[in-house]
Amino acid sequence: MANNRLLIVGASGFLGHALCDVSCDDWERTPASRSGQKGHLVVDLTQPTLVHEVVAQVRPRWVINSAAMTSVDGCERNPALARAIHVDGTRNLVQACERVGCGLVNLSTNYVFDGEKGRYAEGDEAHPVNVYGQTKLESEVILLNALCPGIVVRTAVLYGFHPSCRPNFVTWAISSLAGREAIRVVIDEWANPTFVDELAAFIFKLCGTDFRGVVHFGGADFLTRFEMVERICAVMGLDFSLVSSITSAEFGQLAQRPLRAGLTTALARTLCDIVPASFEHNLRQLKGVFHKIVNTYV
Numbered sequence: 437m438a439n440n441r442l443l444i445v446g447a448s449g450f451l452g453h454a455l456c457d458v459s460c461d462d463w464e465r466t467p468a469s470r471s472g473q474k475g476h477l478v479v480d481l482t483q484p485t486l487v488h489e490v491v492a493q494v495r496p497r498w499v500i501n502s503a504a505m506t507s508v509d510g511c512e513r514n515p516a517l518a519r520a521i522h523v524d525g526t527r528n529l530v531q532a533c534e535r536v537g538c539g540l541v542n543l544s545t546n547y548v549f550d551g552e553k554g555r556y557a558e559g560d561e562a563h564p565v566n567v568y569g570q571t572k573l574e575s576e577v578i579l580l581n582a583l584c585p586g587i588v589v590r591t592a593v594l595y596g597f598h599p600s601c602r603p604n605f606v607t608w609a610i611s612s613l614a615g616r617e618a619i620r621v622v623i624d625e626w627a628n629p630t631f632v633d634e635l636a637a638f639i640f641k642l643c644g645t646d647f648r649g650v651v652h653f654g655g656a657d658f659l660t661r662f663e664m665v666e667r668i669c670a671v672m673g674l675d676f677s678l679v680s681s682i683t684s685a686e687f688g689q690l691a692q693r694p695l696r697a698g699l700t701t702a703l704a705r706t707l708c709d710i711v712p713a714s715f716e717h718n719l720r721q722l723k724g725v726f727h728k729i730v731n732t733y734v
């Protein structure tokens with residue numbers, strides 16, 4: 437491949453770390469983050485000049501944008517900031533990619549759906565119920581109408597372990613229960629939890645295809661948060677009696693959540709010949725770093 441460079445934007449985040457760390461021989465990766473930590477190039481999506489300079493400096497084949505405002509309630513509290521990062525930030529990246537002549541892979545979410553129907557395919561109608569989902573959907577439209585090659589990868593409930601990242605749902609449950617803390621977990625919110633390393637490997641394969649458009653990538657199992665914790669306890673040997681169930685209405689989070697918002701992954705399998713492992717299989721992998729998870733978060 438003549439140009440095998442990838443620019444990873446949001447490299448300080450959870451997926452960003454996986455995109456930098458997961459083994460991959462096909463691509464030369466340049467990380468960029470807002471803080472410029474660990475020798476990263478500095479990029480703030482809300483600064484168009486900076487965005488253009490970094491893309492022009494690297495001249496990648498693809499920019500992979502994993503930067504986002506991932507606090508769903510935070511987006512609800514500060515919609516202007518969510519819009520600046522998701523909508524204006526994507527527009528800034530698109531314009532830079534168009535000028536430099538490279539493609540953009542933008543990460544999106546199952547939260548573009550309202551969660552009324554259950555597992556969603558790429559062609560299903562999006563109808564977000566919160567600011568996070570609405571601004572991510574607007575970012576999708578900008579990329580799909582761009583002149584540069586564009587791929588939208590929607591995913592759901594990322595899990596895995598990276599010690600310098602804040603806990604995700606799975607590592608939060610493990611560390612809380614290992615510390616003998618009682619937790620309340622919603623029983624009526626379904627999704628397919630997605631192993632972050634599998635998502636990174638999928639994105640690398642996808643960048644080597646001619647595919648353009650929207651594709652879903654999620655884990656193999658469609659589970660409620662409560663069922664996820666049930667499996668976590670079984671695999672990790674944690675005390676399930678510390679877990680109580682609650683409905684999302686009782687939980688009362690600021691932003692409404694889509695309840696049945698899993699993703700179908702048939703297209704991803706066809707495109708890249710990747711079959712996501714089961715949730716339990718990946719939990720068994722994570723069991724190997726159980727003590728590191730506990731030492732990091734308890």
Ligand SMILES: NC(=O)c1ccc[n+]([C@@H]2O[C@H](COP(=O)([O-])OP(=O)(O)OC[C@H]3O[C@@H](n4cnc5c(N)ncnc54)[C@H](OP(=O)(O)O)[C@@H]3O)[C@@H](O)[C@H]2O)c1
Nearest residue numbers: 448449450451470480481503504506543545591592593594
């Ligand atoms: N996590 C999930 O369960 C989940 C589910 C579905 C979809 N997704 C999508 O997957 C992608 C990756 O999520 P993640 O969990 O890896 O997110 P994350 O860990 O919260 O990381 C987000 C990153 O975005 C960066 N960022 C925020 N504002 C920025 C800006 N203005 N300019 C540049 N960087 C900025 C943050 O940088 P700082 O370190 O400087 O704050 C952080 O590194 C996102 O698009 C998210 O919407 C995630």
